[in-house]
Amino acid sequence: MVETRHCEQQTAMSWPCAGEGGRTGDWRSMKPVLDPAKCIAAKKDSIVCMLCWVFCPDNVITRTAPPEIDLEYCKGCGICMEVCPSQAITMVPENEGQPALNVEETGCDV
Ligand code: SF4
Numbered sequence: 001m002v003e004t005r006h007c008e009q010q011t012a013m014s015w016p017c018a019g020e021g022g023r024t025g026d027w028r029s030m031k032p033v034l035d036p037a038k039c040i041a042a043k044k045d046s047i048v049c050m051l052c053w054v055f056c057p058d059n060v061i062t063r064t065a066p067p068e069i070d071l072e073y074c075k076g077c078g079i080c081m082e083v084c085p086s087q088a089i090t091m092v093p094e095n096e097g098q099p100a101l102n103v104e105e106t107g108c109d110v
């Protein structure tokens with residue numbers, strides 16, 4: 001009998017957790033931003049579409065209306081943006097809207 005975690009499913013599933021390199025969100029350079037005004041699930045207030053949830057390789061998108069993205073573990077691959085049929089998800093630079101650090105602030109001596 002195959003060991004299962006939370007249900008009777010016997011399919012391969014991944015679950016977000018910290019790896020040797022820490023949380024994947026720590027080293028992401030681009031992050032997804034979801035616009036509920038364009039999201040089909042949000043507009044219908046129903047669990048429909050959900051392509052972002054289906055295709056996220058890190059299982060960090062909730063199956064809710066609207067979907068929520070766990071940025072602690074999102075690695076910024078952009079697949080959710082690619083599969084979204086209504087362009088509700090855009091990828092933006094991780095530090096967008098934040099002031100740029102100068103060399104001293106980064107602690108980098110290279
Ligand atoms: S960018 Fe990649 S890891 Fe992050 S939510 Fe989208 S599909 Fe998942």
Ligand code: SF4
Pocket residue numbers: 034038039040041042048049050051052053067083084085086087088089
């Ligand atoms: S794929 Fe796009 S439209 Fe569909 S649920 Fe996800 S964000 Fe909403």
